[in-house]
Amino acid sequence: MVFAGTNVDDLIVLTVLFLSARAAGKPRQWQVWAGQYAGIAVLVAVSALAAIGLTIVPDAWVGLLGLVPFALGVRGLITAIRARGDDEPPAPAAAAGLLSVAGVTIANGADNISVYTPLFRTIGPADSLITIAVFTAGVAVWCLAGSWLGSHRSVIAVVQRFGHWIVPAVFMLIGAVIVIESGVAHRLLS
Numbered sequence: 001m002v003f004a005g006t007n008v009d010d011l012i013v014l015t016v017l018f019l020s021a022r023a024a025g026k027p028r029q030w031q032v033w034a035g036q037y038a039g040i041a042v043l044v045a046v047s048a049l050a051a052i053g054l055t056i057v058p059d060a061w062v063g064l065l066g067l068v069p070f071a072l073g074v075r076g077l078i079t080a081i082r083a084r085g086d087d088e089p090p091a092p093a094a095a096a097g098l099l100s101v102a103g104v105t106i107a108n109g110a111d112n113i114s115v116y117t118p119l120f121r122t123i124g125p126a127d128s129l130i131t132i133a134v135f136t137a138g139v140a141v142w143c144l145a146g147s148w149l150g151s152h153r154s155v156i157a158v159v160q161r162f163g164h165w166i167v168p169a170v171f172m173l174i175g176a177v178i179v180i181e182s183g184v185a186h187r188l189l190s
Contacts (some may be wrong), residue, residue, distance in 0.1 A: 006111075010147055014146025016166075018147045026096050032147075039109065043109045046131055048128065051128075061187075070106060111178065144147070
């Protein structure tokens with residue numbers, strides 16, 4: 001329940017990544033899977049360390065990780081603008097490889113640290129290990145669902161035609177939402 005509740009937005013990101021993999025070949029599907037697992041592993045590890053009493057990133061600034069998907073979106077938008085006069089639009093790649101997929105996963109799930117940390121602190125080590133096993137299965141379910149959603153021909157056709165605009169916009173929106181909802185934007189502007 002915790003995994004699904006904190007990662008609903010990640011399903012959208014995974015769908016976009018799998019669409020990009022099918023339409024443009026980047027990132028490769030195995031990179032989406034591996035990047036998703038790596039990103040969730042980092043979030044769980046940071047949360048577990050924070051639960052033990054270590055604070056790696058102060059909660060007030062975790063939202064800065066939203067700049068990762070925002071920057072990937074800006075890069076994609078610049079590529080699309082530069083290729084406007086070309087006969088064939090650029091590929092709608094939002095993330096080009098395993099590390100960028102992991103970065104997007106971490107940035108998109110950075111707010112999950114605030115949920116996972118108290119959870120791990122209150123349930124203890126044994127139940128934390130069970131929770132981590134459930135999260136591991138949850139990542140597989142999410143990847144399968146994202147891949148399935150990204151396999152529909154009509155969706156692929158839209159992404160092939162407009163993905164070079166849609167994908168950067170989605171990533172910029174996700175990044176902006178993370179920065180704004182975390183309160184970091186307010187702290188920076190104050």
